[in-house]
Amino acid sequence: MSTSSSQSLPPRKRTALGEQLQAFAEKGELHLQQCAACNLWSYPPREVCGHCLADELSWQPCPGEGQVLSRVDLHNSFEAYFSEQLPWPLLSVKLDVGPVLYVHGDGQSGQRVNVKLQLDAASAPVFRAE
Amino acid sequence: MSRPASYQGVALVCPVSVGYAKQSEKGAAYFIGRSLGEMIQRAGIAKDDVDGLAISSFSLGPDSVISLCQHFDISPRYLEQLPFGGASGVIAMRRAARAVQMGDADIVACIGGDTNQAGSFADLIADFSTFTRDASYPYGAGGPNAAFALITQHYMEQYGASREDFGRIALAQRYNANHYPGALLGHKTLSMEDYLNARPIAGPVHMFDCVMPCAGGEGLLMMSIERAQTLGLPYVTILAADELHYAHRDDPVQYRAGWTEYAADLYEQANLGPGDIDMLQTYDDYPVISMLQMEDLGFCKKGEAKEFVRKTALTFDGHSFGDKTESCLPHNTSGGQLSVGQAGSAAGFLGLVESVRQLIGQAGSNQIANARHAMVSGYGMINYDRGLCSAATILAKGEA
Structure with missing residues (x-):
């Protein structure tokens, strides 16, 4: 995703649930957890449905359309990968299906975007707005 | 309820x-x-x-x-x-x-x-919660700076608050800290020029909007x-107190917190109004959050904290910085975390401890004259995109 020549890599650490996005990111297919009992979408990854608490969450293909809620440029980071490439834009996006995601990419508040699931420079799953 | x-x-x-x-x-x-x-x-x-x-x-x-x-x-x-x-x-x-x-x-x-x-601060933020590990930290949003930058940016766009408005809070707190020997930044003054020209951290958040992590109790x-009374100790009493966590959870971006749901009850139980409060201690890990508390605790309407901080002297002694202030509400009277430092969880006690010191008349050179009632507010725990906790209390000087 990055064209940087940096030696540093983005943080690789995820929870066991977060790691499950890896397979979908490798195929470039946006998936989020959806509950079979109430149909609602969950993010960040959860152990049980955040709405009805059922044990029926599974990763499902998810439409990526959404709207930028807020956008800032980071001028400081504890992680070398980002601090070597400042300013680094950060967006929060509300997907039309519900969840709010922090994503990479460019955009301004109010803008309509399409969120993709991709691999970052550490080959870890991340969301990116286009 | x-x-x-x-x-x-x-x-x-x-x-x-x-x-x-x-x-x-x-x-x-x-x-x-x-x-x-x-x-x-x-x-x-x-x-x-x-x-x-x-x-x-x-x-x-x-x-x-x-x-x-x-x-x-x-x-x-x-x-x-x-x-x-x-x-x-x-x-x-x-x-x-x-x-x-x-x-x-x-x-x-x-x-x-x-x-x-x-x-240790870098270690804390790198693994603060499971949600931050999966959904914030991989995006460069390590620690609260980025989350609060997004909240601050949204608030500014929504309500028209300016960096100068946030600066008014920071300047008044530094002035208070200049009169509180325990403040780690109390030996330095802060001007609006210093504030506005500070190093950018994230979006509208600059150096003097951020607290300095430190050690303390x-x-x-x-x-x-x-x-x-038997021990002969001056004391403070609790007129009302409440808490509510992860309120307004459908708000896409945080612009209010649980205080809205119980502030009126606090005043009713205390038999007081916002005008009777002699000092307000907010949780000031970023000035925008102090503004949310001023609004949600009834000192002004939602979105009007910018006008409130322009017309209200926030210093312990009523000093203002060139604004034509109409009234005084001493705010974060020891300097708050912005000027004292943020000693981890101790920062969640800062306003409470300072209020008790003020109300029993043991504050020192930042003592407020004739203080009888304090509002102390708490906020915290950036689990992902917002602070989850809210708590507040109205305290009163004890009868001698």
């Missing part, structure tokens, strides 16, 4: 702020233990008279409040540990007050204490009013 029962009969005494340092090689137990030591000395009681401990600390692990019994050689019959960051002080006070009222403990020491060793003792 039912309301909390009265907190009558409970006294807050012996406020202490201990051991503040930018960094320390000491462990958290040092700051908690020295806070306890100083409090019992001031109270004139024996260590074993303290039979309850309510503790908050981010850096105490792998120890917990039970470990502290052996560290400090005490045998309490009431233990509480409160991992609620910036709301931990007011929450600890609420829990301890019930213990005292119900006889679960006679004297509870409420203490927030944390160390700040080299690299904050604490107070809670006991019955009768006990406080």
Whole structure:
């Protein structure tokens, strides 16, 4: 995703649930957890449905359309990968299906975007707005 | 929904702020233990008279409040540990007050204490919660700066607040800190020019919007009013207190928190209005959050904190910085975290401890004249995109 020549890599650490996005990111297919009992979408990854608490969450293909809620440029980071490439834009996006995601990419508040699931420079799953 | 029962009969005494340092090689137990030591000395009681401990600390692990019994050689019959960051002080006070009222403990020491060793803040934010690990940290949004930058940017776009408005809060707090010897940044003045020209951190958030992580301890003792009077200790009482967490959870971006749901009840139970409050202590980990508290606690309407900070002197003595202020509301009277420093969980006790010091007339050169009532507010725990905790209390100077 990055064209940087940096030696540093983005943080690789995820929870066991977060790691499950890896397979979908490798195929470039946006998936989020959806509950079979109430149909609602969950993010960040959860152990049980955040709405009805059922044990029926599974990763499902998810439409990526959404709207930028807020956008800032980071001028400081504890992680070398980002601090070597400042300013680094950060967006929060509300997907039309519900969840709010922090994503990479460019955009301004109010803008309509399409969120993709991709691999970052550490080959870890991340969301990116286009 | 039912309301909390009265907190009558409970006294807050012996406020202490201990051991503040930018960094320390000491462990958290040092700051908690020295806070306890100083409090019992001031109270004139024996260590074993303290039979309850309510503790908050981010850096105490792998120890917990039970470990502290052996560290400090005490045998309490009431233990509480409160991992609620910036709301931990007011929450600890609420829990301890019930213990005292119900006889679960006679004297509870409420203490927030944390160390700040080299690299420990970076370690804390790298793995603050499962949600941050999956959904914030991989995006460069390590720690609260990025989350609050997004919240601040949204608030500015929504309500038209400017950086100068946030600066008014920071300047007044620095002025207060210039009169509070315990503030780590109290030896430096801060001008609006300094504020506006500060190094950018994230979006609209610049250097002087951010707190400085540090080490330190904050604490107070809670006991019955009768006990406080017998010991001859000046005390403070609780007129009302409440908390609500992860309220307004469908708001896509945080612009309010749980205070909206109980502020009116607090005033009604205290039989006071916002105009009767002599000092406001907000949780100021970013000035925008202080603005949310000013609005949600009824000092002004939603979105109008910008006008409120322009027309209200926020210093302990009414000093203003060129604005034509119409009134005075001393705010974060020791300098808040922005100028004292953020000693981890102790920062969640900062406003509570400072309010007790002010109300019993032991504040020193930042003393507010004739203060009778304080509003103390807590906020905290950025689990992902917002602070989850809210708590607030109205305190009153005890009858002599």
